[in-house]
Amino acid sequence: xxxxxxxxxxxAALLVAVIFFGVSAAFFxxxxxxxxxxxxxxxxxxxxxxxxxxxxxxMRQTLTELYGTDAPVLSQYGNFWRRLLVGDLGPxxxxxxxxAMTLVMQAMPWTVALLVISTLITFVLGNLxxxxxxxxxxxxxxxxxxMLAISLQPIPYYVVAFILLILFGFVxxxxxxxxxxxxxxxxxxxxPFVLSVLNHAILPALSLVLxxxxxxxxxxxxxxxxxxxxxxxxxxxxxxxxKSTIVGSxxxxxxxxxxxxxxxxxxxxxxxxxxxxxxxxxxxxLGSLLIDAVFEGDYALVLAVSSISxxxxxxxxxxxxxxxxxxxxxxxxx
Amino acid sequence: xxxxILKVSDLKAYYQMNYxxxxxxxxxxxxxxxxxxxxxxxxxxxxxxSGKSSFVKVLAxxxxxxxxxxxxxxxxxxxxxxxxxxxxxxxxxxAIRWKHLSYIMQGSMSVLNPVRRIGRTxxxxxxxxxxxxxxxxxxxxxxxxxxLKLPAEVLQAYPHELSGGMRQRVTIxxxxxxxxxxxxxxxxxxxxxxxxxxxxxxxxxxxxxxxGAAVIFVTHDxxxxxxxxxxxxxxxxxNLVEEGPTREMFSAPKHPYTAHLVASLPRIGDxxxxxxxxxxxxxxxxxxxxxxxxxxxxxxxxxxxxxAPPLETVSPDHRTACWRWSEVAPLVDHGMRxxxxx
Amino acid sequence: xxxxxxxxxxxNIEFAIGLGLMTAIVxxxxxxxxxxxxxxxxxxxxxxxxxxxxxxxGTNSRGQDLFWxxxxxxxxSLVFGFxxxxxxxxxxxxVGLTSGYVGxxxxxxxxxxxxIFVAIPIFPVLVLFxxxxxxxxxSFRLALIMACFGWPFDARLIRSVAMGLKHxxxxxxxxxxxxxxxxxxxxxxxxxxxxxxxxxxxxxxxWSIGFEVTLAVLGFTDINEPTVGTVLYWANSHSAMVVxxxxxxxxxxxxxxxxxxxxxxxxxxxxEYIDPRSRLRRMGA
Ligand SMILES: Nc1ncnc2c1ncn2[C@@H]1O[C@H](COP(=O)(O)OP(=O)(O)OP(=O)(O)O)[C@@H](O)[C@H]1O
Ligand SMILES: [Mg+2]
Numbered sequence: 001x002x003x004x005x006x007x008x009x010x011x012a013a014l015l016v017a018v019i020f021f022g023v024s025a026a027f028f029x030x031x032x033x034x035x036x037x038x039x040x041x042x043x044x045x046x047x048x049x050x051x052x053x054x055x056x057x058x059m060r061q062t063l064t065e066l067y068g069t070d071a072p073v074l075s076q077y078g079n080f081w082r083r084l085l086v087g088d089l090g091p092x093x094x095x096x097x098x099x100a101m102t103l104v105m106q107a108m109p110w111t112v113a114l115l116v117i118s119t120l121i122t123f124v125l126g127n128l129x130x131x132x133x134x135x136x137x138x139x140x141x142x143x144x145x146x147m148l149a150i151s152l153q154p155i156p157y158y159v160v161a162f163i164l165l166i167l168f169g170f171v172x173x174x175x176x177x178x179x180x181x182x183x184x185x186x187x188x189x190x191x192p193f194v195l196s197v198l199n200h201a202i203l204p205a206l207s208l209v210l211x212x213x214x215x216x217x218x219x220x221x222x223x224x225x226x227x228x229x230x231x232x233x234x235x236x237x238x239x240x241x242x243k244s245t246i247v248g249s250x251x252x253x254x255x256x257x258x259x260x261x262x263x264x265x266x267x268x269x270x271x272x273x274x275x276x277x278x279x280x281x282x283x284x285x286l287g288s289l290l291i292d293a294v295f296e297g298d299y300a301l302v303l304a305v306s307s308i309s310x311x312x313x314x315x316x317x318x319x320x321x322x323x324x325x326x327x328x329x330x331x332x333x334x
Numbered sequence: 335x336x337x338x339i340l341k342v343s344d345l346k347a348y349y350q351m352n353y354x355x356x357x358x359x360x361x362x363x364x365x366x367x368x369x370x371x372x373x374x375x376x377x378x379x380x381x382x383x384s385g386k387s388s389f390v391k392v393l394a395x396x397x398x399x400x401x402x403x404x405x406x407x408x409x410x411x412x413x414x415x416x417x418x419x420x421x422x423x424x425x426x427x428x429a430i431r432w433k434h435l436s437y438i439m440q441g442s443m444s445v446l447n448p449v450r451r452i453g454r455t456x457x458x459x460x461x462x463x464x465x466x467x468x469x470x471x472x473x474x475x476x477x478x479x480x481x482l483k484l485p486a487e488v489l490q491a492y493p494h495e496l497s498g499g500m501r502q503r504v505t506i507x508x509x510x511x512x513x514x515x516x517x518x519x520x521x522x523x524x525x526x527x528x529x530x531x532x533x534x535x536x537x538x539x540x541x542x543x544x545x546g547a548a549v550i551f552v553t554h555d556x557x558x559x560x561x562x563x564x565x566x567x568x569x570x571x572x573n574l575v576e577e578g579p580t581r582e583m584f585s586a587p588k589h590p591y592t593a594h595l596v597a598s599l600p601r602i603g604d605x606x607x608x609x610x611x612x613x614x615x616x617x618x619x620x621x622x623x624x625x626x627x628x629x630x631x632x633x634x635x636x637x638x639x640x641x642a643p644p645l646e647t648v649s650p651d652h653r654t655a656c657w658r659w660s661e662v663a664p665l666v667d668h669g670m671r672x673x674x675x676x
Numbered sequence: 677x678x679x680x681x682x683x684x685x686x687x688n689i690e691f692a693i694g695l696g697l698m699t700a701i702v703x704x705x706x707x708x709x710x711x712x713x714x715x716x717x718x719x720x721x722x723x724x725x726x727x728x729x730x731x732x733x734g735t736n737s738r739g740q741d742l743f744w745x746x747x748x749x750x751x752x753s754l755v756f757g758f759x760x761x762x763x764x765x766x767x768x769x770x771v772g773l774t775s776g777y778v779g780x781x782x783x784x785x786x787x788x789x790x791x792i793f794v795a796i797p798i799f800p801v802l803v804l805f806x807x808x809x810x811x812x813x814x815s816f817r818l819a820l821i822m823a824c825f826g827w828p829f830d831a832r833l834i835r836s837v838a839m840g841l842k843h844x845x846x847x848x849x850x851x852x853x854x855x856x857x858x859x860x861x862x863x864x865x866x867x868x869x870x871x872x873x874x875x876x877x878x879x880x881x882x883w884s885i886g887f888e889v890t891l892a893v894l895g896f897t898d899i900n901e902p903t904v905g906t907v908l909y910w911a912n913s914h915s916a917m918v919v920x921x922x923x924x925x926x927x928x929x930x931x932x933x934x935x936x937x938x939x940x941x942x943x944x945x946x947x948e949y950i951d952p953r954s955r956l957r958r959m960g961a
Binding site: 014030150153159265290309310317 | 806889939
């Protein structure tokens with residue numbers, strides 16, 4: 001038990017450290033900028049619509065509090081943390097005056113859903129097929145699947161998404177290539193909306209699955225082909241243990257342990273991939289939001305999206321890490 | 335000899351190596367003839383990488399690439415199930431595993447699945463051959479573990495939660511629970527400290543007696559052979575070089591290599607300087623011509639360099655492969671060790 | 677060294693293919709040195725010409741010959757990837773060897789930092805840098821930033837090898853002979869991790885070039901510098917696929933996929949050469 005608590009404590013410390021350093025980095029990088037964000041923002045806002053001087057003064061005050069040049073950087077930094085903890089990072093520019101945090105929270109479910117579903121599919125599919133391929137090394141079907149994985153694996157998210165966009169947008173236009181749902185349906189819990197959402201998610205999810213599949217497949221295949229030479233597998237085979245038991249409980253089960261660690265380690269990369277894919281397919285998630293915010297020079301929103309991304313990814317990694325001891329009794333035990 | 339349960343003739347098994355275009359063979363088992371009688375403990379000795387484990391792997395039908403059976407036959411005469419491993423098909427071999435023939439692999443520390451409870455492992459291994467399930471199966475296992483002085487709680491444990499000695503007894507339990515007629519035990523006690531080792535040996539011996547199983551017991555530790563084996567065979571560089579009743583092997587070895595192995599045993603109160611054996615065992619990819627032992631042999635003559643000696647019978651049950659066996663004298667005066675377990 | 681290369685080419689089909697692909701790409705990029713046109717100039721040729729005898733890869737809507745344009749693009753992208761790989765190798769070797777050899781709390785704290793870098797999603801961070809630097813974010817700055825993020829996985833790998841080396845005989849001899857830690861690391865251990873460094877070098881180039889493509893296509897780099905990514909950026913902004921100038925998109929994508937495949941095959945095949953277990957497997961099959 002103490003081992004388990006130790007493990008938890010270490011992982012929790014990592015969680016805190018990642019959030020601390022990641023969010024701080026986001027803050028300080030944005031503060032490297034020589035531009036005065038408050039005046040840029042105000043100029044932009046007042047050029048778009050007319051506001052009462054009082055409203056502008058109020059805005060100036062909130063914005064100054066957020067990145068203001070009047071306070072020393074360190075106190076701004078403290079202030080930023082305080083605001084982040086209460087979930088208020090000021091109004092966004094791209095949808096003024098909606099708070100940046102509100103926009104982030106609206107986009108979040110889309111990204112989380114896309115990420116979770118595609119990661120699950122990829123992880124299960126890649127590990128299952130990779131495991132079987134590692135166990136049946138001379139099977140022609142698995143060999144050609146391996147070739148496919150090798151040729152897909154190195155291609156970056158953007159290029160795969162782009163190729164799919166070309167294929168299904170121009171060559172054979174059967175799937176929606178843009179947006180999260182069709183214009184004709186009303187958002188809510190109704191069948192046409194759900195179907196439309198699913199339909200729109202196919203291409204983004206497919207491109208994430210295609211890219212991710214290769215590395216799980218190849219990783220699992222390599223792991224399994226090492227594990228089948230382990231003594232405990234050979235021994236079980238010699239004792240005539242049932243094949244399905246050997247593949248499942250002896251080989252795959254042991255290979256899954258490093259793969260779960262791998263899942264935690266790649267979540268950051270997968271998140272980046274999701275963000276990129278969203279942009280290609282104009283998917284209404286954090287990625288599209290981030291990119292819009294950058295183009296519009298929306299300080300508050302950029303900072304909000306990056307900070308929340310860091311927190312979300314670190315949290316997800318923590319959750320996956322918690323799974324690890326469930327799979328490996330060597331950590332769980334006293 | 336109708337009472338042989340195992341008869342091995344002219345057995346050759348090589349590791350086929352291919353290192354980026356360099357092909358070569360490691361002749362780990364190179365022409366072994368021997369047999370084992372029903373209910374007997376046959377000890378196999380020899381220094382590291384002489385091919386002991388490779389030989390046992392072949393006997394256990396555990397040949398995996400790069401190991402390859404080159405020639406010879408391995409005939410078991412199980413009750414109602416005579417079988418030649420060299421020609422039998424996979425189905426027949428499956429049918430004898432664990433029921434008739436079980437195997438304790440070298441390095442028992444790593445033969446248990448680290449993420450499976452011991453109880454589940456027992457189920458995987460023994461439920462089918464015993465044709466028992468549920469309560470009845472559990473009772474049977476618990477009774478068997480009791481004989482091995484293991485509490486029933488080990489069934490709930492994971493391998494890493496057990497001590498080395500317990501794990502060793504668990505593997506012995508796995509190999510014996512189905513009451514096989516033949517047990518191949520490859521260094522089952524090597525990693526244990528002396529006290530635990532003795533205990534485990536005694537258990538193995540008791541179980542073997544009780545079940546009347548034949549055992550091939552591999553260890554490079556001659557003192558263990560003195561304690562458990564009925565007969566001992568010495569393997570050197572892939573060849574069986576001498577074989578005989580344990581007592582005779584210790585008191586009157588007929589091969590200079592055996593004489594050295596016996597002489598290197600430590601004895602209480604012995605301060606005499608013992609001659610050490612120089613050199614290393616030969617590279618099995620390129621064994622020396624003639625007798626493979628000749629580069630290290632104090633008795634080697636010209637003939638040994640040219641011609642490999644055959645395994646000839648020198649007294650009942652005692653065979654040796656040495657041109658000058660009649661000149662081999664024990665290097666030290668040697669009684670049997672005192673602490674014989676049986 | 678050359679016999680190893682020869683063996684790899686001869687007995688490892690993946691290595692041979694990877695080497696072939698990369699040689700082709702490098703030669704192609706090298707052609708930029710003899711280019712008759714300046715890649716930054718526009719409207720030097722008739723726009724939107726399909727591939728033909730005088731314009732092998734056709735021309736784009738900006739009146740540039742795509743063949744020469746792409747030679748520059750690949751040269752810049754390869755140089756970019758190379759820079760990131762070199763810089764991040766320096767960090768990962770330093771961290772990995774130190775961590776593995778020194779061990780103890782040094783190891784624990786370095787690996788903690790390592791884990792932090794692994795967990796931070798790099799894309800938002802890069803976008804943040806673009807947000808600050810805007811068009812000042814040239815290849816070299818981007819390379820510096822990416823190098824700061826491209827080391828943690830490989831540092832861990834090198835660390836595990838270094839931990840193995842630490843207990844080897846020759847290390848003990850070196851310690852008894854009074855060699856300094858730095859000397860042991862760089863003269864005794866570095867040669868052993870060299871193959872891993874090569875393999876991760878290829879992987880790292882692949883990763884950074886991929887990221888550059890992504891950032892550039894979104895317009896988050898200096899779009900006037902021809903790279904693989906900016907070529908695609910301009911194609912996108914002229915809606916090349918929609919108006920039927922397919923060669924502007926398809927040819928760069930084919931070339932870039934060739935590059936990625938080549939780098940990847942080199943990485944996996946050398947990795948396999950290093951790892952005797954996978955070699956043994958191959959032999960047994
Ligand atoms: N999987 C393998 N691949 C290649 N060669 C092997 C393999 N296993 C063993 N060998 C070689 O075969 C020879 C005999 O090895 P074996 O394991 O049978 O020796 P051993 O007598 O059991 O040694 P030990 O006392 O150390 O267990 C050695 O030269 C060894 O290098
Ligand atoms: Mg052995």
